[in-house]
Amino acid sequence: MLYCPVCYEETAKSDFESLATHFLSDSLKNDGKHVSWLNRNISKLKLNNDELSKQLMNFYHVGNDGIKMWIIRDFIQLFRGVNPHPFILGMQEYDVPLLKGYVVEHHHFLKQWIRSCSYAMAKTDLTEVHDYEIENIVTEMHGYGSNAPSHHELLIRMGESLGLERKEILDSKPLKGTQEAIKIWQKIASEKSTMEIMSAMHSLELIANRDLQRYGAKYPYFNPEMLKSPAVSDEVKNFLREGYEADVSHSYQALSIIQEHCNPDNILDIQSAYLVSSRAFFTFLESRIERGEMYKNQQ
Amino acid sequence: MKEVRCIKTNNEKGCGLCDATWGEYYREIDGDRMFFCCNICADIFENMVKEVKERTGWDSIDYIELIGNYSKGRECTAKSGDRTYKYYFRTYSDGRMMSFEGRN
Numbered sequence: 001m002l003y004c005p006v007c008y009e010e011t012a013k014s015d016f017e018s019l020a021t022h023f024l025s026d027s028l029k030n031d032g033k034h035v036s037w038l039n040r041n042i043s044k045l046k047l048n049n050d051e052l053s054k055q056l057m058n059f060y061h062v063g064n065d066g067i068k069m070w071i072i073r074d075f076i077q078l079f080r081g082v083n084p085h086p087f088i089l090g091m092q093e094y095d096v097p098l099l100k101g102y103v104v105e106h107h108h109f110l111k112q113w114i115r116s117c118s119y120a121m122a123k124t125d126l127t128e129v130h131d132y133e134i135e136n137i138v139t140e141m142h143g144y145g146s147n148a149p150s151h152h153e154l155l156i157r158m159g160e161s162l163g164l165e166r167k168e169i170l171d172s173k174p175l176k177g178t179q180e181a182i183k184i185w186q187k188i189a190s191e192k193s194t195m196e197i198m199s200a201m202h203s204l205e206l207i208a209n210r211d212l213q214r215y216g217a218k219y220p221y222f223n224p225e226m227l228k229s230p231a232v233s234d235e236v237k238n239f240l241r242e243g244y245e246a247d248v249s250h251s252y253q254a255l256s257i258i259q260e261h262c263n264p265d266n267i268l269d270i271q272s273a274y275l276v277s278s279r280a281f282f283t284f285l286e287s288r289i290e291r292g293e294m295y296k297n298q299q
Numbered sequence: 300m301k302e303v304r305c306i307k308t309n310n311e312k313g314c315g316l317c318d319a320t321w322g323e324y325y326r327e328i329d330g331d332r333m334f335f336c337c338n339i340c341a342d343i344f345e346n347m348v349k350e351v352k353e354r355t356g357w358d359s360i361d362y363i364e365l366i367g368n369y370s371k372g373r374e375c376t377a378k379s380g381d382r383t384y385k386y387y388f389r390t391y392s393d394g395r396m397m398s399f400e401g402r403n
Contacts, residue, residue, distance in 0.1 A: 028325065
């Protein structure tokens with residue numbers, strides 16, 4: 001089934017003509033979210049239904065290198081390409097309020113993360129998925145004893161080193177953008193298949209993947225000089241280093257599983273789940289900035 | 300066809316903020332109907348004009364040059380008569396102001 005990449009509504013006939021008709025409908029033709037999607041992904045110049053159908057078909061076309069590379073290319077364009085996400089730009093410098101914003105909003109992201117991974121496991125018999133998701137959940141939220149704390153624990157320690165209280169992080173309420181993103185991820189987790197959930201969630205790990213430069217990424221996730229700077233606390237370095245080093249294999253491994261189980265019957269579902277989720281992630285990253293601005297204004 | 304308006308921008312083909320030609324959204328800004336591609340661009344432009352007028356004390360703006368995009372923000376020059384005001388701004392996806400800095 002082909003869904004709208006903005007509002008996740010089913011298209012009437014699951015084809016690109018229906019999707020074009022949806023975008024050009026009277027109720028949506030002036031809608032900022034739909035128009036922005038067209039501006040950033042298709043064209044800034046208005047197209048008629050036929051032209052838009054063709055352009056949408058091109059956008060969704062998966063080449064011989066498969067769904068894995070289709071996701072990687074789109075993700076780079078959206079977050080780490082010539083016009084990177086503003087959060088990525090912010091992470092090119094050591095910015096304490098921004099990192100505090102990262103800590104508080106990411107805490108809520110990780111809570112949803114393990115819920116989504118659990119749903120991915122619960123809906124399949126595939127051992128490779130079970131192994132992958134169990135390891136993922138333990139790494140992210142439980143850890144492997146005091147010598148190898150979870151990413152969540154490292155996140156909180158980073159926040160404490162920047163001046164936040166542990167209780168403040170744990171008791172915080174997510175900002176509206178984070179809440180909206182979590183709602184979308186929960187919907188995908190509870191209503192969609194394992195491969196859709198995996199494409200929605202594990203594609204997001206590409207954000208920290210330092211290997212993306214070879215596929216055209218113009219910006220690293222953060223300025224790696226931070227890992228050497230004496231001005232940066234060990235706790236910040238420990239958190240950033242964990243994600244930086246772990247996500248290369250993690251995100252590729254999940255995308256390879258998706259590629260293996262992707263077929264003509266489920267490819268549009270997988271693409272739709274990825275597109276909706278990655279755009280939710282865009283909003284979520286803005287919430288990290290917004291929370292950071294709130295800390296900046298308190299100074 | 301775009302409507303004649305008081306505040307001109309360097310975006311001459313389409314939306315007053317981003318120059319896209321999608322949509323048919325009009326909003327009254329300073330007494331004139333301006334064309335935008337969507338409600339969010341109209342919100343952004345309206346807030347930006349308000350901010351410039353508050354910071355400069357100008358009653359009206361004749362022209363705004365906008366260079367940039369949603370990712371890196373926009374470097375702008377506003378003109379009112381023979382006065383100019385340079386500034387930078389960036390917004391969240393929903394149109395709310397993320398940052399606004401005077402450059403003069």
